[in-house]
Every structure is written in structure tokens, then in C-alpha cells.
Amino acid sequence: MTDHRASFDARITFGNGGDLAVHGFRVDLPGPDAAEDEIAALFVASLGLLMTDGVELDNVEIFAEPHKGTRGGPSDRAAQAAPAAGGxxxxxxxxxxxxxxxxxxxxxxxxxxxxxxxxxxxxxxxxxxxxxxxxxxxxxxxxxxxxxxxxxxxxxxxxxxxxxxxxxxxxxxxxxxxxxxxxxxxxxxxxxxxxxxxxxxxxxxxxxxxxxxxxxxxxxxxxxxxxxxxxxxxxxxxxxxxxxxxxxx
CATH class of the missing domain: 3.50.30.50 (Putative cyclase)
Structure with missing residues (x-):
């Protein structure tokens, strides 16, 4: 099965103030029909950004390309550590x-x-x-x-x-x-x-x-x-x- 990725520009605003802009960022996609809100969520997850208020995407392009291991993406198979029993x-x-x-x-x-x-x-x-x-x-x-x-x-x-x-x-x-x-x-x-x-x-x-x-x-x-x-x-x-x-x- 062919892998797909997206390239885009984005601007993020944060709930506690400030913003972040990126250009030409890429994330792995589950398929070629991923919606922009799904791409935005994968972008935020890939960077582990907290208190994100809004994400605006521009110049979105979806294309065939092998997955690179986007955090939170379809090829992310990292094992989740079980919580400790004590504490x-x-x-x-x-x-x-x-x-x-x-x-x-x-x-x-x-x-x-x-x-x-x-x-x-x-x-x-x-x-x-x-x-x-x-x-x-x-x-x-x-x-x-x-x-x-x-x-x-x-x-x-x-x-x-x-x-x-x-x-x-x-x-x-x-x-x-x-x-x-x-x-x-x-x-x-x-x-x-x-x-x-x-x-x-x-x-x-x-x-x-x-x-x-x-x-x-x-x-x-x-x-x-x-x-x-x-x-x-x-x-x-x-x-x-x-x-x-x-x-x-």
C-alpha cells in the first residue's frame, strides 16, 4: 500500500499567548483523502505542542511518499509505558x-x-x-x-x-x-x-x-x-x- 504525506505552511496560536509559524512542514498521513483538520491535528501531535488554540493551514499538498515516522501518525508504533502500580x-x-x-x-x-x-x-x-x-x-x-x-x-x-x-x-x-x-x-x-x-x-x-x-x-x-x-x-x-x-x- 502506498504511503502518503502532506506538505503545508501553518500558523499556530496558543491559549496562553504567542504564536508559531512554519513553512513547508511535512507529516505522515493515513491516506490520500485526509482532511485539513486531521492534518492540523497530526501537525500539533508531531511537535507535542500544548495549549494550542488554533491552527491555520495554507498551501496544503498531499503526495505519495514513504512515511518518516510522524509522532502520533499512522506509522507511530511507539509502545506506551504502563503506569506504575505504586505511588x-x-x-x-x-x-x-x-x-x-x-x-x-x-x-x-x-x-x-x-x-x-x-x-x-x-x-x-x-x-x-x-x-x-x-x-x-x-x-x-x-x-x-x-x-x-x-x-x-x-x-x-x-x-x-x-x-x-x-x-x-x-x-x-x-x-x-x-x-x-x-x-x-x-x-x-x-x-x-x-x-x-x-x-x-x-x-x-x-x-x-x-x-x-x-x-x-x-x-x-x-x-x-x-x-x-x-x-x-x-x-x-x-x-x-x-x-x-x-x-x-
Whole structure:
């Protein structure tokens, strides 16, 4: 099968200020019909860029060429290190006096939620606290391998950043096991956009944990996350005690 790559110019803006421009950059593609948003995500992943707010591509050319091993690309076969079994436990739940921490189950029924989707998940922490933008888009996520992981959004505020529906689809499509946030909800407090991101994730079978605490105490990768709910038939949102085990230094 023929390999394909893309060449392009790009300008990236970051949520915490600043920008980056490149010319003639190349990434591996899964096929000749890759869309520009997929190329942009591969570009961000290849450089491991964090807090990316937006990516603009120009002069995109797709051509046949052997893959060079783009990070996060189709030929990237790097083994993911398993999180260490030992380490300290970190409390991530808010106390009841502060409103608690909640898990929302797909289908509105906790009995249909496998433990594998909520317990002992390798975690990635996406830090967007202090970002100027109010939205969390694909650019903020693209640097992370999210398959089989708990993706924890560290927004730093109850209102937090609003996860866009496109970003929710990206997470679901790449196999995230769970999405959590320290905000009161994925869609912010102002109700802008309704509950689109939450609906996208639940429809894809991805549980969501809201109102987390202590995400600043977790490393970007390497922690193991748990927020297992009780088995309650016909109940879709319950308080949980979320926690993580962090690797020893």
C-alpha cells in the first residue's frame, strides 16, 4: 500500500499567548483523502505542542511518499509505558459541602457502565488553566495519546473552558475511555452551546466526570485515575469519590 504525506505552511496560536509559524512542514498521513483538520491535528501531535488554540493551514499538498515516522501518525508504533502500580493516592473529589464530584453515565443507567471505563485508567491531564480562549478545541488535545485513557481537563475555574463538540468528537473517535473536568460542566456555566459536548461523548459511550479537584497535583501523564460509581439501575448521574495514584518520583 502506498504511503502518503502532506506538505503545508501553518500558523499556530496558543491559549496562553504567542504564536508559531512554519513553512513547508511535512507529516505522515493515513491516506490520500485526509482532511485539513486531521492534518492540523497530526501537525500539533508531531511537535507535542500544548495549549494550542488554533491552527491555520495554507498551501496544503498531499503526495505519495514513504512515511518518516510522524509522532502520533499512522506509522507511530511507539509502545506506551504502563503506569506504575505504586505511588501516592491523590484526592480529586470535592467535599459534599462544596457540591461534590459527579459522574454522568452514557444511556442514563449506571448498570450498563463497565468498570473498565471508570477504574484504574491511565490518565492524561490537559492543562488549559490561564488560557485566554474560553473554548477547548482539538488543538488543545492533539498532542496527547488519548486511547484507553481518562482525559482530565484542568481549567482552573468552575466556569472553566467549554469543550467544543468537535473536540468531543475527536476524543470519542480516538478511543478516550473517560473525560473529566474540574469545571462544573463541559459546556461552561453560561450555557453557550447547550450541552453539545456532553451529548456527543455520552452518545459515543464515554462517561464524563464533572467538578473534579486537585488536578494541579497530577503530572501530565503517568497517573492512574479512578471514579467508579455505585451500581444503580435507571440512574445516570451520581456523586463519586474520584482519586488518582501518581508514580513515585
Amino acid at each position: 501516592a493516592l491523590v484526592e480529586l473529589a470535592r467535599p459534599p459541602a462544596d457540591g461534590g464530584t459527579y459522574l454522568v453515565a452514557p444511556g442514563g443507567d449506571l448498570t450498563g457502565l463497565p468498570l473498565a471505563r471508570t477504574a484504574e485508567l491511565p490518565a492524561v491531564v490537559v492543562r488549559v488553566a490561564g488560557a485566554e480562549a474560553r473554548e477547548i478545541g482539538v488543538g488543545a488535545l492533539a498532542a496527547f495519546d488519548v486511547r484507553g485513557r481518562a482525559v482530565l481537563l484542568h481549567t482552573g475555574a468552575p466556569g472553566g473552558g467549554r469543550l467544543t463538540p468537535e473536540a468531543a468528537s475527536w476524543l470519542a473517535g480516538r478511543g478516550a475511555s473517560l473525560v473529566g473536568t474540574d469545571a462544573d460542566g463541559l459546556d461552561g456555566l453560561d450555557g453557550v452551546g447547550g450541552s453539545a459536548a456532553l451529548d456527543v461523548l455520552l452518545a459515543a459511550g464515554v462517561p464524563v466526570v464533572e467538578r473534579l479537584a486537585g488536578l494541579d497535583r497530577l503530572p501530565p501523564t503517568g497517573a492512574v485515575f479512578t471514579a467508579a460509581p455505585p451500581l444503580q439501575e435507571g440512574v445516570g448521574r451520581v456523586p463519586v469519590r474520584a482519586f488518582a495514584r501518581v508514580p513515585e518520583a
